[in-house]
Amino acid sequence: MGAIRDALDRARQAVTTRPIPVRTGTRLSFLLKSEKGSTAAVAARLGVSQRTVQRYLKGDRSPNAKAAAALEREVRKDWQPKVKARAEKQAAARGIVVETRARFGFRAPSGTTDDGRLRRITQHITPENSAAAFAAYRAGASEDELQAIVGGALGESYFRDGGRRAQGLDVELTDIDYIDIGY
Known part of the structure; x- marks a missing residue:
């Protein structure tokens, strides 16, 4: 990306009325809802396997640093789109x-x-x-x-x-x- 596009992204992401969820399970549930329940779609967004997402959901495994950063990035991207559009x-x-x-x-x-x-x-x-x-x-x-x-x-x-x-x-x-x- 470029400096101006990144600055516009940061400005847009800063606009929220509520903080994004903190817990991994809550973040995954939010993404699952955004993706109409498809663990495969969530896995593609996070860059992990579908089975890994299922393990995260069951609590059998916690995301590593790279997956946790991807999870936060993807949740931020979709968090409160109407609020961001209005702002x-x-x-x-x-x-x-x-x-x-x-x-x-x-x-x-x-x-x-x-x-x-x-x-x-x-x-x-x-x-x-x-x-x-x-x-x-x-x-x-x-x-x-x-x-x-x-x-x-x-x-x-x-x-x-x-x-x-x-x-x-x-x-x-x-x-x-x-x-x-x-x-």
Whole structure:
């Protein structure tokens, strides 16, 4: 995956009204319900055999570290989808906050001194740009496409200040050190 897609995943996973189940049996029961009772489907999601899932359910065996991490990841993925969808819709309507440390390069009219450099920026981006980022994320856009969308959004909100300065400045986001997105 890419840095922006991972940041959107983390932001989406952080939205819950209840914590995910703690016990292995409860987590497995949740996944079984999601998969309409199919232990084979749960096994495929966890990367273990169907028999292993059955042993986990009976309590004959506990998941190793790799299987436990996969179990938590898969439960988080499906936990409270309506709550997450509603939060994403509200975030798209209000805008999101992007915090990043990345290299920003510029294509600007000749004579400017805006050389690309590493910057740390925390900026609220507009609802329109937020909605475009979410739409691209859901459509499975590549990391380059997401970088172009987020770079353009930061260019509009931060560098051009909503059209009050730096007209004609085209911002390019590259070399992301880290990025966090908040609803």
